[in-house]
Amino acid sequence: MPDASPGLSIPSQNEASLRPDEGLYRLLIESLSDYAIILLDPEGVILTWSVGAERIEGYKSEEIIGRHFAAFHRREDIRQNKPKKLLEDAASAGRVIDEGWRLRKDGTKFWANVVITALRDQTGRLCGFGKVVRDATRRKRAEEGLRNINEKLDERVQERTGQLAQTNRDLRGSLEQLHQLAARLQAVREDERTSIAREIHDDLGQSLTAMKMDLVWMMQRLAGGEKGLQTRAQSMLKVIDDAIVSVRRIATTLRPGMLDDIGLAAAIEWQAQDFQERSGIKCILDIRVENLVLDDEHATAVFRTFQETLTNVARHSGATRVTVKLKDSPQELVLEVRDNGRGFDAGAEGSKKSFGLLGMKERAMLLGGTCEIKGDPGRGTTVTLRVPSQSGPKSASKLV
Ligand SMILES: Nc1ncnc2c1ncn2[C@@H]1O[C@H](COP(=O)(O)OP(=O)(O)OP(=O)(O)O)[C@@H](O)[C@H]1O
Ligand SMILES: [Mg+2]
Numbered sequence: 001m002p003d004a005s006p007g008l009s010i011p012s013q014n015e016a017s018l019r020p021d022e023g024l025y026r027l028l029i030e031s032l033s034d035y036a037i038i039l040l041d042p043e044g045v046i047l048t049w050s051v052g053a054e055r056i057e058g059y060k061s062e063e064i065i066g067r068h069f070a071a072f073h074r075r076e077d078i079r080q081n082k083p084k085k086l087l088e089d090a091a092s093a094g095r096v097i098d099e100g101w102r103l104r105k106d107g108t109k110f111w112a113n114v115v116i117t118a119l120r121d122q123t124g125r126l127c128g129f130g131k132v133v134r135d136a137t138r139r140k141r142a143e144e145g146l147r148n149i150n151e152k153l154d155e156r157v158q159e160r161t162g163q164l165a166q167t168n169r170d171l172r173g174s175l176e177q178l179h180q181l182a183a184r185l186q187a188v189r190e191d192e193r194t195s196i197a198r199e200i201h202d203d204l205g206q207s208l209t210a211m212k213m214d215l216v217w218m219m220q221r222l223a224g225g226e227k228g229l230q231t232r233a234q235s236m237l238k239v240i241d242d243a244i245v246s247v248r249r250i251a252t253t254l255r256p257g258m259l260d261d262i263g264l265a266a267a268i269e270w271q272a273q274d275f276q277e278r279s280g281i282k283c284i285l286d287i288r289v290e291n292l293v294l295d296d297e298h299a300t301a302v303f304r305t306f307q308e309t310l311t312n313v314a315r316h317s318g319a320t321r322v323t324v325k326l327k328d329s330p331q332e333l334v335l336e337v338r339d340n341g342r343g344f345d346a347g348a349e350g351s352k353k354s355f356g357l358l359g360m361k362e363r364a365m366l367l368g369g370t371c372e373i374k375g376d377p378g379r380g381t382t383v384t385l386r387v388p389s390q391s392g393p394k395s396a397s398k399l400v
Contacts, residue, residue, distance in 0.1 A: 029050050030050060030051045030052075032050070033051050033055055034052060034055075034134065034135075035052045035056075035132050035133065035134055036050060036052045036053030036055075036057055036131075036132070036133035036134075037050045037052060037053065037130070037131075037132055038050065038069070038130075038131040038132075039119075039129070040069055040087075040116075040128055040129040040130075041128045042087075042091075042126050042127065042128055044068050044069050044070065044083060044084070044087050044129070045067070045068055045069075046064055046065050046066065046067055047065065047128065048061075048065070049061035049064055049065055053133070056104075056110065056112075056133060056134075056135045057072060057104050057105060058104040058105030058106055059105045063105070068083070069083060069131065070083040071103075072102040072112075073102060073103070074101060074102070074103055077100070082100075086098055086114075086116055087116065090117065090118045090129055091118045091126055094117070094118055095115065095116065095117045095118065096115070096116045097114070098112075098114045098116070099111065099112065099113050099136065100112060100114075102114075102133075110137045111135070111136045111137040111139070111140035111141075112133050112134070112135065112136065113133070113134040113135075113136045114131065114132070114133050114134075115131070116129050116130070116131045117129060117130045117131075117132075179365070179366065182362050182366070183366050186301075186366070187297075190255075190300055193254045193255045194254075194255045196254055197251040197252070197254035197255040197257075198251075198255075200247055200250055200251045200254070201247065201248070201251035201257075204247050205244065205247050205251070208240055208243050208244045208247060209244065211240055212237065212240045212244070215233060215236055215240065216237070218233060219233045219234070219237070249274075252270075256270065256271070256303065259296075259299055259300065259303055260296070263299070264289075264294060264302055264303060264326075265287050265326060268285075268303065268306055268324065268326060268335075269285060269287065271303070271306060271307060271310065272285055272310075272322075272324055275310045275314070275322075279314045281313065281319055281320060281321065281322055281339075282320065282321045282322070283321075283322050284322070284323045284324065285326075286325045286326070286327075287324075287326045287327075288325075288326070288327045288328075289326055289327060289328045289333070290328060293390065294333065294387070294390065295390060297367070298333075298367055298387055298390065301363045301364070301366070301387070302333065302335055302385060302387060304363065305335065305360045305363060305364070305371065305383075305385050306324075306335060306337065308356045308359065309337045309360070310322070310337070311356070312356055312357075312381075313337070313339045313341065313381075316341070316342075316344070317339045317341025317342060317380070318341045318342050319339035319340050319341030319342075320340060320341075321339070321340045322337060322338070322339045322340075323336075323337070323338045323339075324336070324337050325337075325338075328389075329389075330389060331388065332369070332386050332387060333386070333387045333389070334384065334385070334386050335383075335384070336382060336383070336384045336385075337383045338380060338381070338382040338383075339381050339382075340379070341380050341381060342377070342378065342380075343375045343376040343377045343378055343379050343380050343381050344375035344377060344381060345375055345377060346373045346374060346375040346381075357373055360373070360385070361373075364385055364386070364387065368387075368388050369385065369387040369388055370385075370386050371383065371384070371385045372384045372386075
């Protein structure tokens with residue numbers, strides 16, 4: 001690395017006589033045992049040797065004086081003409097600083113910090129070079145050690161990053177499978193409910209109707225007969241009528257036929273009415289749906305969410321009033337159920353072993369929508385379900 005400072009000029013005879021004697025100067029050079037201080041002629045041949053030079057490079061003065069300083073350079077440096085280039089740079093710039101591997105007498109290498117200064121007389125003629133070398137092997141090794149550690153650290157970080165990315169991919173895969181499983185379970189559950197509802201409604205319902213018809217027939221024959229028998233028959237008729245109502249209700253709760261027949265809005269109205277009658281909690285409906293069509297899967301999911309929300313209101317809220325809003329836009333269907341009960345901290349519910357809210361969110365997610373549950377402690381709870389509109393439903397459920 002050439003330096004812009006000019007080379008040193010050799011003092012004239014008069015100036016030299018003002019300087020301390022050569023012995024003292026020699027003493028100074030010899031005391032700097034951490035530095036090799038060497039004089040080279042203009043060609044690079046070694047003219048002087050110092051104690052420091054012997055300590056660092058291993059040669060005694062009689063072994064090295066008269067030889068070219070390329071003796072310290074490795075073969076590849078010589079092949080690239082490095083010693084010559086260093087002298088040329090020093091001659092042209094005045095000084096050159098270099099760092100690199102050099103060879104000791106025993107062939108071992110050391111990391112040298114080298115400064116070569118051009119020496120010129122008063123006329124500017126190049127008389128030679130002053131070369132100062134310092135052994136910086138320990139610093140170099142420390143730097144290399146640090147670099148190795150850094151490289152290893154980088155490798156470890158990359159390895160770990162790779163492992164984390166893989167774990168992330170695995171987790172996403174598992175999550176995806178879980179969603180698929182949840183979707184499958186919902187579908188299976190819905191199918192089962194539908195088939196049980198049908199069986200209860202058709203088999204049990206028809207048997208009860210047949211029993212009722214027979215009983216009515218018998219009661220006509222009993223007319224004017226024993227009073228006790230008539231009273232018993234009358235009460236049997238009442239039991240059968242109640243059973244028919246129960247069967248219808250159970251079947252409808254399992255799978256409201258009206259969901260398939262007259263649509264989601266009607267099913268929600270019926271559910272709200274039923275809820276009000278059974279729980280005594282007033283249910284106010286605000287249904288404004290016009291154009292949106294939903295397939296069976298979507299309509300069922302909205303209806304089940306509504307059912308679970310009402311069950312929660314009855315079970316946990318202590319509310320006296322529930323407001324239900326159902327509205328649509330070209331983009332989505334929104335169902336909002338707001339109660340005036342005790343409310344709760346929805347964010348703190350995650351750890352409990354309850355699945356209602358979780359199921360609602362899962363259903364919404366499977367449909368590409370959202371289900372937001374906002375509890376306001378002391379003031380009530382609001383559940384808002386948003387389901388995106390479908391462009392081309394296969395089997396659309398009527399909304400109104
Ligand atoms: N409308 C509400 N008012 C007050 N608290 C509610 C309401 N809805 C839910 N919660 C609270 O949130 C909890 C979780 O509800 P979630 O429906 O997930 O479970 P659950 O009803 O307790 O059990 P299940 O799994 O049978 O539904 C409830 O236990 C209750 O503390
Ligand atoms: Mg629940």
